[in-house]
Amino acid sequence: MFQSISRVAMHSALVLGLAFSAAFPAAADELASIRESGKLSAAMSGQYPPFSMIDEQNQLVGFDVDIANEIAKRLGVKGEVLTTAWDGIIPGLLAQKYDSIVGSMAITEERQKAVDFVGPYYRDGRGIFVLNDSTVKGLDDLKGKTLGVTLGETHEKWARETGGWTIRTYKGLPELVMELKAGRVDAVVVDYIALLAVIKETGDPIHMLDIPDIEGASVGIGIAIRKDNPELKAAMQKALDDMMADGTYETIATKWIGRDIR
Numbered sequence: 001m002f003q004s005i006s007r008v009a010m011h012s013a014l015v016l017g018l019a020f021s022a023a024f025p026a027a028a029d030e031l032a033s034i035r036e037s038g039k040l041s042a043a044m045s046g047q048y049p050p051f052s053m054i055d056e057q058n059q060l061v062g063f064d065v066d067i068a069n070e071i072a073k074r075l076g077v078k079g080e081v082l083t084t085a086w087d088g089i090i091p092g093l094l095a096q097k098y099d100s101i102v103g104s105m106a107i108t109e110e111r112q113k114a115v116d117f118v119g120p121y122y123r124d125g126r127g128i129f130v131l132n133d134s135t136v137k138g139l140d141d142l143k144g145k146t147l148g149v150t151l152g153e154t155h156e157k158w159a160r161e162t163g164g165w166t167i168r169t170y171k172g173l174p175e176l177v178m179e180l181k182a183g184r185v186d187a188v189v190v191d192y193i194a195l196l197a198v199i200k201e202t203g204d205p206i207h208m209l210d211i212p213d214i215e216g217a218s219v220g221i222g223i224a225i226r227k228d229n230p231e232l233k234a235a236m237q238k239a240l241d242d243m244m245a246d247g248t249y250e251t252i253a254t255k256w257i258g259r260d261i262r
Contacts, residue, residue, distance in 0.1 A: 031075075031232040034099060039078045042068035042223075043092060044103035046083030047150075047172020050197050050256045051104045054083075063256035067121060067240075068102035070248060071223075074239035086172070087152030090114055093224060100236075101224035104191065106154050108219075116227050118236040120220030122253075122261040126155060127192030128214070131180060132205040136187060139211060148176045148185035154219075155189040173198065180206065197257050 034040050044052040044064050052062040065081050072079030084092055086103070093101055093115060104124070107117050130136045136145065143164045149156040151169040159167050168185055170176050176188040177198065188195075192208055199206050223240075225232060243249040250260045 030099075030226070030229045031235055034232065035075065035077060037077070039080045040068075040072040040075055040100065041080040041082065041098040042072075042100045042102040043082055043084050043089055043098040044068075044101070045086045045089070045172055047086070047174060048104060048194060049173060050201070051194060052081075052083070053174075063252060064102045064104055066252045066256070067243075067249075068100070070243055070252065071102075071236055071239045074242065075235055085152075086150065089152075090224065093226060096226075099225070104194070104221050105224055106219045107222040108154065111224070114227075115224040116229065116233055117222030117224055118233055118240060119222035121223060121240055121249075122193075122221050123218055124191045124193050124221055124261075125218050126158065126189065126214045127195060127208045128187050128189050128211060129180065129192075129195055129206050129208050130187045131183075132207055134186065136209070138209060142187055145186035146184070148179050148188040150176065150190070153190075155191075159189055177204065177206070193257065193261060200258065 042064075044060075046052050046054055046060055048062070048064075050062050051064045052060060055061045060081050060083060068081055069079035081102075082098060084097075089101055089103065089105075090111065092098065101115075105111070106124070107120060111117075128139075128142075136142055146166045146168060147159055148168050148170060149159050150172055156167070156169060159165070168179070170179065173190060173194055176185075176190060177195070179185045180188050181204065187209075195206070196208065198204070223236065225236070240249075244262065249262070253260050253262075
């Protein structure tokens with residue numbers, strides 16, 4: 001998930017994350033301790049269909065869930081998936097509340113100061129979406145309008161730095177779609193793969209604006225782990241590479257997204 005609050009807030013979050021890292025250093029051999037415990041825990045927002053969402057049985061499901069569980073299986077342990085607020089997900093990792101973040105997180109230089117990444121396990125881009133009957137055709141038409149973003153995503157940082165509109169923040173994609181359909185925002189800025197998949201499933205009268213060369217339009221999406229864990233990183237990367245080589249990744253992607261998204 002392109003997942004940032006204002007520049008000042010983002011800086012504060014990373015400072016907090018680095019402080020957590022100093023206070024809770026990674027174990028000397030984290031791969032060994034994970035195998036000893038018999039589980040690999042992975043955090044995600046649960047607010048990002050079809051990558052992570054709560055189904056009608058109140059179960060956490062989605063592409064990221066299946067990827068996390070498959071990696072755990074290939075490490076010889078049980079997968080344990082959980083949800084947490086996106087804007088606090090990195091500090092939670094560094095405080096050792098979970099072992100990894102498998103939450104569609106964009107790999108950025110800023111985040112790499114606090115965590116290491118496995119992957120990327122797919123690539124995504126920034127999309128601006130409006131209702132089909134909207135008069136908004138491009139960025140200039142959005143000046144003075146209201147833009148919806150997810151709190152803590154890199155799209156929020158982009159929206160604040162670009163400026164010219166009112167910004168409203170939400171917990172995740174379902175809220176953004178609801179607010180757009182209700183007319184409380186004029187457009188939403190999200191990862192386009194996720195919302196295109198939702199539109200295909202629901203038939204909602206929403207489309208993506210044709211705006212070439214939006215900053216951050218193509219970025220690698222990775223799995224975050226604590227720094228200084230080369231054995232864990234290598235083992236998770238091998239599991240991911242093997243999934244891609246033997247067809248398991250494509251099966252998962254087709255199930256949730258409708259196509260291979262490598």
